[in-house]
Amino acid sequence: MVRASDWEDAETWAKVFPLADKFLTAIFFDQFAQVDAIWGNDFFSRLEPRPVFALVAPKRSGPARLEKPGRRLLQTSYALHHWARYRTWPAKPPRPGELADALGMRPEDASNLFDGTTKLSFQHFENRWGHFATHFGLKHGVTFPAPLAAVAIYWQNTLVSVTPEHKLRSFIILDSGYDQLWRWRRDGLAAQSTGTEPWASWMG
Structure with a gap:
């Protein structure tokens, strides 16, 4: 995730470009993370909460x-x-x-x-x-x-x-950044599923 302080510390274009790339990538994947959090919360409500789109990444x-x-x-x-x-x-x-x-x-x-x-x-x-x-x-x-x-x-x-x-x-x-986006979107849900059934370990 790109923090405000990262932009403040970027004093040259050479430092700005990697931040911009990281920021735009986060925007791209955040679209998926939002749907993932909302749809997965309902569709897989009996199972332990997790980013379900990661299952097919x-x-x-x-x-x-x-x-x-x-x-x-x-x-x-x-x-x-x-x-x-x-x-x-x-x-x-x-x-x-x-x-x-x-x-x-x-x-x-x-x-x-x-x-x-x-x-x-x-x-x-x-x-x-x-x-x-x-x-x-x-x-x-x-x-x-x-x-x-x-x-x-x-x-x-x-x-x-x-x-x-x-x-x-x-x-x-996907890296840990997607998990962070998913958790952020899930935290914003009015009602969160509380499923306890575990997923298969091999599903990752």
Whole structure:
């Protein structure tokens, strides 16, 4: 976060530009943090409060590996249905084969969505959503999480850059600044959820 004192101490343009970049980045992510705090407070009221959009943000899984938003959206969706059916989380993130079964897709098609080779559109994801409920034997499926899906797909297209050959070029990950923005927005809510059900540790 940029403090007023930081601007006061910036005596040259060389010092102003990094602050301006940091300030504009905070404004950009604050839009998401506000929706995150309001929507997540209602949609996940039984679970421990947390920034839920972070569940679908780009995430490092090794020195040269990145879990992209599309993959994380699919895994989170699978986990939510597992929790709705059994009131427990999957012990580990679902792999492409498990997602293929749940979504009624060919394994190779699920793998391409999983690694980002095939772009996941909002319409495609919404059309496949009902397959999760069928797979888990849920009479009433989990309500479609439109904001979570929209943010994941938008971040896939804006926070992750790949070459035409689908090789990773660059990416942006959330840091503690996003948590601070979310807490600030949550603190401003008139009524805050008090859920106590824990999230799966692997969801990060």
